[in-house]
Amino acid sequence: MQRWCSRWVVLGLLLSAAWAWAQQAPEPPQTSVPRIAGRLTAADVGLVINTADPYSVEVGEYYAAQRGIAPEHIVRVELPVRNSLNVLEFGALYSQVREQMPPQVQALALAWTQPFAVECNSITSALSLGFEPEACRKTCAPSRASPYFNARTHKPFTELGIRPSMLLASRSVASAKALIDRGVAADGKLGKLGAPSAFAVFVNTQDRARNVRAALFPPAGRMGQSGVAVVRREQADPDPLRRVVLYQTGLTRQNPIDPQQWIPGALADHLTSFGGQLMDGNGQMSVLEWLEAGATASYGTVSEPCNHLQKFPHPQVLLLHYLQGATALEAYWKSVAWPGQGVLVGEPLAAPFVLR
Template sequence: MMSAREGLKRIRQLSIFLALILFSTAFSVQVQAQTRISLPKTGFTPEDIAVIINDDDPLSRQIGNYYQQARHIPEDNIIRLRFSSERSVMTPQEFQQLKTTIDRLTPDHVQAYAIAWTSPYRVGCMSLTSALAFGFDEKYCSTECAPTAPSPYFNAPSQYPATDYKLRPAMMLAGTSFEQVKALIDRGIASDHSFPKGQAYLLSTSDKARNNRAMSYAQTAKGLAGIFSLQILETNFISDQKDILFYFTGIIRVPMLETLSFLPGALADHLTSFGGMLTDSPQMSSLRWLEAGATASYGTVVEPCSYPQKFPSPAVAMFHYASGATAIEAYWKSVAWPGQGTFIGEPLAKPFAPLLREISPGRYELTIFSPRAGRLRIEKSLSAAGPFKLHSRQQSIRRGKNLIHFRFNEKSDGYLKLQWY
């Protein structure tokens, strides 16, 4: 005969089991309803990213495998190579052999690459990330302080660079240990749809040779007013700030990083010659930003001669990020001449991508973050193929964060299509 204690235990187990069933059913119904509501795509998805792993490097395998699992990257999007990672610089000939394999293994639908190692970070006179995007080509280099070939992806509206421009932007999941890169990946995931209320710090420093982005700061602040809280500071560094979303500066080394707290999804970089020399820079490596808590950064691997076009434009990076783009898209679109620069961080971080959730049966809340004022149009159709007609009157979208509420009845409305412009 069952004791009273055992009976109570069984009742509790049954209650938990029933609760799980009810939760699973409710979640399934909610997910099914949301699949009938389509939102515009604002940035890359896991299906758009291929992860490149060096199977001869245990750390690369560990990083690549974790990233695939954490971001649910399809198995077909995993590219495995074997090569020596003992040197930071790869010859163009060595790279071309790998690039031939990468091109052969990359599914046609893939739009970008996540690179699961820190070294090598350079191919001849180009960064590894740009060599993967454009192929090795010396027109993207400069050995005599000259301009380089421009990127057609600069400030582009396209979400399909491989399709539209025949290039796949790349970003390195960089770090000196698995723990560091895991923390980076986890920050990127935590940033998704978080709509952080952080500060943008644009520093005008005393380093005249590296302060040339400062001339655009006033226009940046004007263009992004009401979207981000932005501070232009005439100082060489900040300290003890706990709300950093963007940090752009120009200096050889950035002091006091250990006193700062970066929000998940933060972008940060310093304009200097050799920040992109990740493991052996005579200046400050861009890795220091990731170690301090930023989610993505950028630096050049060879002497760029202080052309601002070879570094991120804060205004362009912040605008595309605010539009819901991922970190890799926002950063890549912000550099006009990226041939000598390497992009590092968690590619799929998307803190300002739209978020749809059901707040009560049949009632939905859509969070939209927008860098410009516009209109929201909601259309419905009894068929997924259409035709669609207006579901409700259009609503205004203001700059910054918007909360939109609407009702949806699967039986009477069928399918909804939401668009903003």
């Protein structure tokens, strides 16, 4: 355990150093990711349904049917339908999932919108990595590192003992079903010969506290033979966007969000303090707004993280894993070094790029 901890502390320091270096560099530092040899499929996914929540029951059953989730991979629990669980409530959920989910299950789809937190932790990180009480003593401090960050494996439970999870969250059953349909429709549509092009858009803003991630945005231009071009632009740029597969920015609220710009499988997030407060963002935009507008997955923090880069998706790591054919769940999870306060939402198995 000490060796693992030391490894990820060093990795966190390296990420911080990369950011500091990039503040003075004319070009962003180039990040490498490991070559992946596979990705999650429906046979790897477990589904958790809250029987106390009609939304969860209907959305869970729809997801199981659309993705072909095996009945033995479905665990039914009873949870209070509110923003956050306390430690005792979470402990019961954690134990039930660990005891009932078969060992071949590598990742989890959680079929609800609430609860999205466990005290100051996100529910996706707590259920995947275990509850982190230290994060709640000082939410702006560095938090526990994830062994799944920028990892090669597509068998995280088998190799690392963790099941990364994602909320099938939305504002209504109808929009949740549309989200699931977008994820299914995305599969394998990009990255092959003759496939239409798509764009990864990275937006620089005047919000200095939330624009820190711009130091890690990739350079503009084509991404090899993936069919994706990186576009870097300013917040005030009025030109409409089309065929967006990834969009990242840093600000409290994105208004308006053009629903015509997305393609199925698109990822979108904004670096701000409370984007992961799905139902009440303390005046900041909830990441659900990205999904309601047509994106397929997003990420936001549920408690004040300050602007540690390690607590948010690394732009290049996210993009490069997705381009290789990783699922939305894998690409997002592998891009966050310190995910304790971050909640992942969307359709977990969306994989628009052909596995390379």
